[in-house]
Amino acid sequence: MKKIVSHLCMALLLLFCLPQCQKQNKIKIGISQCSSDDWRSKMNDEIEREIMFHPGAEVEIRSADDDSQKQIQDLQYFRDNRFDIILVAPNEAEALTPIIREIYQDGTPVIVFDRDIKGDSYTASITADNVSIGKLAAQYASNILSDGANIIEIAGLAGNAPAQGRHDGFVQNAKESGLNIIATANGDWNYERASQVTDSLLLVYPDVDLIYAHNDRMAIAASDVAKKHGRRSEIKVIGVDAAPKIGIQAVADGTIDATFLYPTEGHLLVRTALNILEGKPVKRDIVLPSSQPVDASNAKILLRQNEDLKQETQRIIRLKNQMDAYWKEHSMQTALMYAMGVILVLVILIFFILLKTYWARQKHQAELESQNKLLEEQRDKERELNEQLTVATQSKLRFFTNVSHDLRTPLTLIAEPVQQLAEADNLTPQQHTLVRIANKNVKILHRLINQILDFRKYENGKLNVHLANVKFTPLLREWTDSFKVLAQKRHIKLTLDIELPEDFTIALDIEKMERVLFNLMSNAFKYTSENGKISFMARMNDSALEMKVTDTGQGIPAEDLSSIFDRFYQVDKVHPKGSGIGLALVKAFVELHEGSITVESELGKGTTFVVTLPVKSVEGVDAHENGMAKHEEVERELGLIEGEKVEQDESKPLLLVVDDNADIRLMIRELLKDSYRIMDASDGKEGVRLASKYVPDLVICDVMMPVMDGMECCRLIKGEVSTSHIPVLMLTACSLDEERTRGYDSGADGYLSKPFSNKMLRSRIENLLANRRRIMHLSSARSSAGGSTEGNIGADRNSNRKKPLNSGDIDNDFYNRFLELFDKEIANPDMNIDALASNLGIGRSQFYRKIKALTNYSPVELVRKLRLEKARELLTKTDDTVSEISYNVGFNSPAYFTRVYRETYGETPGELRKRLGR
Numbered sequence: 003m004k005k006i007v008s009h010l011c012m013a014l015l016l017l018f019c020l021p022q023c024q025k026q027n028k029i030k031i032g033i034s035q036c037s038s039d040d041w042r043s044k045m046n047d048e049i050e051r052e053i054m055f056h057p058g059a060e061v062e063i064r065s066a067d068d069d070s071q072k073q074i075q076d077l078q079y080f081r082d083n084r085f086d087i088i089l090v091a092p093n094e095a096e097a098l099t100p101i102i103r104e105i106y107q108d109g110t111p112v113i114v115f116d117r118d119i120k121g122d123s124y125t126a127s128i129t130a131d132n133v134s135i136g137k138l139a140a141q142y143a144s145n146i147l148s149d150g151a152n153i154i155e156i157a158g159l160a161g162n163a164p165a166q167g168r169h170d171g172f173v174q175n176a177k178e179s180g181l182n183i184i185a186t187a188n189g190d191w192n193y194e195r196a197s198q199v200t201d202s203l204l205l206v207y208p209d210v211d212l213i214y215a216h217n218d219r220m221a222i223a224a225s226d227v228a229k230k231h232g233r234r235s236e237i238k239v240i241g242v243d244a245a246p247k248i249g250i251q252a253v254a255d256g257t258i259d260a261t262f263l264y265p266t267e268g269h270l271l272v273r274t275a276l277n278i279l280e281g282k283p284v285k286r287d288i289v290l291p292s293s294q295p296v297d298a299s300n301a302k303i304l305l306r307q308n309e310d311l312k313q314e315t316q317r318i319i320r321l322k323n324q325m326d327a328y329w330k331e332h333s334m335q336t337a338l339m340y341a342m343g344v345i346l347v348l349v350i351l352i353f354f355i356l357l358k359t360y361w362a363r364q365k366h367q368a369e370l371e372s373q374n375k376l377l378e379e380q381r382d383k384e385r386e387l388n389e390q391l392t393v394a395t396q397s398k399l400r401f402f403t404n405v406s407h408d409l410r411t412p413l414t415l416i417a418e419p420v421q422q423l424a425e426a427d428n429l430t431p432q433q434h435t436l437v438r439i440a441n442k443n444v445k446i447l448h449r450l451i452n453q454i455l456d457f458r459k460y461e462n463g464k465l466n467v468h469l470a471n472v473k474f475t476p477l478l479r480e481w482t483d484s485f486k487v488l489a490q491k492r493h494i495k496l497t498l499d500i501e502l503p504e505d506f507t508i509a510l511d512i513e514k515m516e517r518v519l520f521n522l523m524s525n526a527f528k529y530t531s532e533n534g535k536i537s538f539m540a541r542m543n544d545s546a547l548e549m550k551v552t553d554t555g556q557g558i559p560a561e562d563l564s565s566i567f568d569r570f571y572q573v574d575k576v577h578p579k580g581s582g583i584g585l586a587l588v589k590a591f592v593e594l595h596e597g598s599i600t601v602e603s604e605l606g607k608g609t610t611f612v613v614t615l616p617v618k619s620v621e622g623v624d625a626h627e628n629g630m631a632k633h634e635e636v637e638r639e640l641g642l643i644e645g646e647k648v649e650q651d652e653s654k655p656l657l658l659v660v661d662d663n664a665d666i667r668l669m670i671r672e673l674l675k676d677s678y679r680i681m682d683a684s685d686g687k688e689g690v691r692l693a694s695k696y697v698p699d700l701v702i703c704d705v706m707m708p709v710m711d712g713m714e715c716c717r718l719i720k721g722e723v724s725t726s727h728i729p730v731l732m733l734t735a736c737s738l739d740e741e742r743t744r745g746y747d748s749g750a751d752g753y754l755s756k757p758f759s760n761k762m763l764r765s766r767i768e769n770l771l772a773n774r775r776r777i778m779h780l781s782s783a784r785s786s787a788g789g790s791t792e793g794n795i796g797a798d799r800n801s802n803r804k805k806p807l808n809s810g811d812i813d814n815d816f817y818n819r820f821l822e823l824f825d826k827e828i829a830n831p832d833m834n835i836d837a838l839a840s841n842l843g844i845g846r847s848q849f850y851r852k853i854k855a856l857t858n859y860s861p862v863e864l865v866r867k868l869r870l871e872k873a874r875e876l877l878t879k880t881d882d883t884v885s886e887i888s889y890n891v892g893f894n895s896p897a898y899f900t901r902v903y904r905e906t907y908g909e910t911p912g913e914l915r916k917r918l919g920r
């Protein structure tokens with residue numbers, strides 16, 4: 003915007019300056035006249051007239067008034083003011099030559115006119131032909147005088163070039179015409195001097211017929227003097243120059259008899275100057291021709307013409323002035339018009355800019371308003387959502403509370419019998435383990451329900467603390483000691499550091515404080531893996547009790563730290579290990595004690611919780627010991643239950659259980675160990691590793707697990723040659739179809755929703771294994787149906803080779819590659835199973851289990867079957883001898899071949915041939 007306005011201002015300025023600039027760019031012609039006589043004023047008039055026709059040029063005329071010094075100054079003025087060309091009529095050649103040369107040599111063109119200078123330091127010279135004028139004057143004199151007439155010559159300045167020319171021409175012609183020049187005297191071009199010399203001469207010469215003066219002024223002087231002497235009638239007077247006001251007027255008046263036109267040609271001067279400046283060819287020395295004499299016969303006409311010309315010139319000048327004025331006015335008006343135009347454009351532009359700014363502001367404001375509105379709407383929505391959430395949370399809590407209340411009674415009714423059962427001594431080891439699992443989880447459920455109820459109470463402001471003075475040191479030691487056994491079993495280094503005096507007493511609600519510590523400690527154990535460290539420290543800090551639980555576990559991401567004390571908040575929403583209510587309750591309990599709790603944590607490094615409690619005492623209430631949290635209790639709830647080790651029977655199918663919950667793993671093991679061999683893994687990654695190492699008959703895999711989830715685990719098992727045939731049964735707590743579809747996409751063979759019963763689990767496993775067996779049998783049946791002559795396992799090799807077992811592309815591909823290798827090696831009696839396995843890219847035992855799973859034969863059995871099958875084919879289709887065939891299919895003894903053949907097919911190769919009539 004600023005830029006546009008400044009550009010427009012510039013344009014405006016230029017517009018106003020333009021006429022000025024044009025004026026300054028005119029060609030400047032400087033004219034220096036030596037004097038200001040009538041002749042020169044005529045010339046000046048001509049110059050002024052001519053310049054009017056050249057609007058691109060201007061002229062300045064200066065007169066030196068016959069003073070050479072002044073003329074030098076005039077020339078210097080022209081030079082200093084950088085005139086483009088200088089025209090000079092030098093007063094005296096001698097005096098003016100140096101300055102003219104100087105100017106010329108500086109590069110300014112110089113035209114010398116009317117008179118000469120010394121040398122040729124000029125661009126051009128324009129002079130009249132004075133000799134011719136002299137001659138003309140003599141010729142005129144001879145015409146009006148008789149032979150031998152006497153003539154007095156009044157010459158110009160001595161040494162002056164025109165004077166010399168006028169003299170020479172006159173003398174030359176006068177002599178030829180027989181005229182006598184009786185005297186020549188210098189009148190110095192002026193009247194006074196001419197009068198003096200004429201006066202003297204007339205006194206000396208009584209017989210004079212004509213006075214020839216070099217100019218009209220001197221001629222008039224001579225005429226006046228002759229008149230004074232009373233001799234005017236007998237003496238003719240002629241002059242030179244014929245300037246209108248002096249010479250021609252004098253002739254017309256009869257003051258002198260004739261004059262000779264000395265050409266002024268002012269217009270020629272101007273044109274020559276302009277031609278030089280325009281670079282047109284110009285003659286260097288221009289000589290103006292002389293013209294006819296002016297005498298009584300034409301003087302009046304010439305005067306009249308001159309007068310007319312003057313008037314005409316005046317008119318032209320007036321016209322020009324008018325035109326100039328009009329032009330000026332026009333220019334002014336045009337400039338004004340342009341200026342108005344520019345101003346108008348500017349105004350319109352500014353108007354538009356303002357309008358645009360206004361629009362932009364309006365738009366911006368509208369946008370802001372709509373954004374504001376949107377924000378407000380969002381805020382309202384958020385508020386509404388918040389309210390809904392609060393209501394939902396409240397009703398959720400209410401629901402939980404109600405349910406928890408309802409659950410409490412049945413739970414008590416379960417807990418007690420389970421507890422009794424757990425202590426019974428007539429259970430089988432398996433029953434014992436299962437009851438322990440039940441017992442542990444009943445406890446967890448119990449604690450959870452208590453937490454929910456407490457939390458609800460807290461939220462309703464109904465949770466009270468029952469403070470009592472407690473001897474805290476032994477109590478703390480007892481509580482924390484109870485984690486020692488657990489730490490030992492979990493291979494966690496537990497450090498307990500209680501820096502409190504033995505009799506340290508504090509007012510506490512023992513039960514609540516025990517739960518605070520239990521919660522913090524149990525979290526530390528939950529989130530710290532084997533070989534980690536957990537430490538508990540209690541000490542006085544600035545008269546407050548400070549308890550610190552530090553672990554080297556997985557840590558809490560920074561972004562979750564601030565929300566960790568919110569109810570139901572769990573860092574790992576996918577694989578939660580609890581309910582997310584524990585810490586909220588811990589905080590509530592601590593705050594009920596007017597204490598505070600803080601947390602510091604670094605992901606992957608560990609977590610520290612610090613509880614600070616004010617040390618108070620209450621009047622007269624002493625706590626009686628609370629014997630909770632014995633190590634058995636801690637164990638029961640947090641510890642790992644170990645199942646009884648049983649001898650693994652190699653003939654049983656091998657199952658791999660992949661689940662992050664140890665209790666689930668243990669329960670499945672306990673439930674199935676009588677019928678299956680079981681191995682387990684706590685996450686998907688470990689599951690994949692074990693599957694490819696041991697090639698189990700079936701994998702049971704949880705969907706939600708840390709490190710690698712069940713879907714990924716299943717996809718990897720199904721994508722690996724050695725494990726692709728293994729059926730995978732997914733366990734899920736979620737019964738959504740979408741999840742099932744994802745599971746089936748990853749290759750899962752079946753689904754089982756939690757909770758599941760022993761019966762359901764067994765039947766799904768058996769089904770999957772039976773399916774697998776059926777596929778093998780189907781395959782065997784199909785191959786047998788392919789022709790009793792060829793029938794063998796997977797051996798409809800011609801038709802079914804590409805799809806031998808119909809169990810996925812990986813299995814097809816594997817089996818085809820096996821058959822190709824076998825074909826190549828068939829004649830080799832020492833065909834090496836290890837070599838076959840490594841050629842197929844898997845280990846020996848994996849190869850064994852894979853072949854067994856795919857064909858129900860061990861590799862050795864399969865190879866023998868395939869050899870015999872090939873032999874049978876050769877026996878039927880070729881005429882090779884039995885022993886040839888036996889070698890061709892890799893038996894190194896025909897007798898052994900015959901025996902094995904008969905064992906398999908119930909007839910010897912010979913009998914077969916006989917039967918077929920071959």
Ligand code: ADP
Nearest residue numbers: 525526529557572573580581582583584585609
């Ligand atoms: P929960 O019953 O799920 O353990 P809590 O309220 O006790 O619920 O804890 C909330 C969350 O804080 C947990 O889900 C867990 O992710 C995180 N957390 C608590 N204690 C620890 C700890 N010692 N180390 C790592 N994470 C912890």
